[in-house]
Amino acid sequence: MKKFSLFFVFFIVFINAQKLTTAEISLINQGEVKTLLPIYQTADSHQHTILLDQSTEIDPADPNTATLVSRMKQSLLSTDGGVGIAAPQVGINRKVIWVQRFDKPDEPLEYFINPVITWKSQLQNLGREGDLSIADFNGQFYRSQVIQLEYLDLKGQKYSEIVEGFTAVIFQHEIDHLFGILISDKKEKELNDEYIKVDAYKKSDAVGR
Numbered sequence: 001m002k003k004f005s006l007f008f009v010f011f012i013v014f015i016n017a018q019k020l021t022t023a024e025i026s027l028i029n030q031g032e033v034k035t036l037l038p039i040y041q042t043a044d045s046h047q048h049t050i051l052l053d054q055s056t057e058i059d060p061a062d063p064n065t066a067t068l069v070s071r072m073k074q075s076l077l078s079t080d081g082g083v084g085i086a087a088p089q090v091g092i093n094r095k096v097i098w099v100q101r102f103d104k105p106d107e108p109l110e111y112f113i114n115p116v117i118t119w120k121s122q123l124q125n126l127g128r129e130g131d132l133s134i135a136d137f138n139g140q141f142y143r144s145q146v147i148q149l150e151y152l153d154l155k156g157q158k159y160s161e162i163v164e165g166f167t168a169v170i171f172q173h174e175i176d177h178l179f180g181i182l183i184s185d186k187k188e189k190e191l192n193d194e195y196i197k198v199d200a201y202k203k204s205d206a207v208g209r
Contacts, residue, residue, distance in 0.1 A: 018059040020094070027091055028068045036074035037090035042134050042182065051088050051133055055178040057114045058087075058094040060156045065096070069111045069154065072098055076109065082132050084170045086177035089133050097174040103167040115151040115175055118160075120144035125169055131183050141183060143169040 020028070028037075040047035058065050068087065076085040076098050083100040087093070095114045100107055123145040130138040147168045150160045163171055176186070 018057050018062075020058070020062060020064050024092055024094070025064050028064050028071070033067050033071065034074070035071065036078050037071045039075055039079070039085070039089050039132050040091055042184070047091070047133075050091055050093065051177070051182060052180045053088065053093045054180050055086075055088055055093040055095050058096060060113045060152050060154050065113070066154055068092060068094070068096060069098075069113075072096065073109060073111070079132055084174045085132060086174045088177050088180070095178050097171075097178070099167065099170050099174060101167055102170075103163060103165060111153075112149075112151040113153065115149060115171070115178075117147050117172070117175055118150055119148035120172075121146040125165075127166075127169065129169075129173060129183055131173075134182065134184055137184055139183065141186060143172045147171060 030037075040051055042048045042051060058068075068090075072085055072087065072090055075090055076082050079085075083102075085098050087096040097112050097115055098109055099112065100109050121144045124142040125145055126140055126142055128138055129141050145168065146162060146164045148160065148162050149171060150158065152158055173183070176182075
């Protein structure tokens with residue numbers, strides 16, 4: 001009976017953790033629901049704090065999740081060459097990202113709910129990155145050449161796939177955002193690290209994410 005009670009408590013906590021707050025619902029539905037959400041910037045102290053917070057999982061069945069996914073896409077499409085965006089970049093600390101799939105025909109944009117990287121290769125890429133939330137900043141960063149990824153869609157269907165090259169770089173960048181990791185901070189942490197260098201980046205110039 002005790003084990004069952006503990007399980008029930010953990011189950012209730014898990015379900016409640018996924019529920020959007022009133023403030024989050026208000027922000028997601030603020031303005032025209034089919035339009036973009038403004039992209040948060042580190043230059044604004046309040047927005048910077050949101051970008052540094054860790055994100056929690058979101059319920060794919062919540063209608064507000066679909067609205068968030070749709071508006072995030074519009075936010076990304078409004079940028080000049082952006083190839084990915086994470087929910088914290090529109091002020092919502094939840095685990096939702098969009099990624100441009102350079103590894104697929106026609107390079108489509110795809111969304112991912114509660115994405116988790118379950119494995120990373122030791123082989124690293126070194127390439128230039130920018131960020132939609134950090135104006136006039138770019139630098140050289142190391143990312144794993146290959147990753148294994150798990151995620152959900154809006155129907156709650158779970159998927160697992162292996163991603164390589166430049167698309168894997170974008171996934172790692174966006175998932176960093178879900179942990180409050182910005183490339184401006186990542187640069188300092190990598191100063192003393194050593195990696196195997198390969199070139200899997202699609203472009204020589206920094207691309208906003």
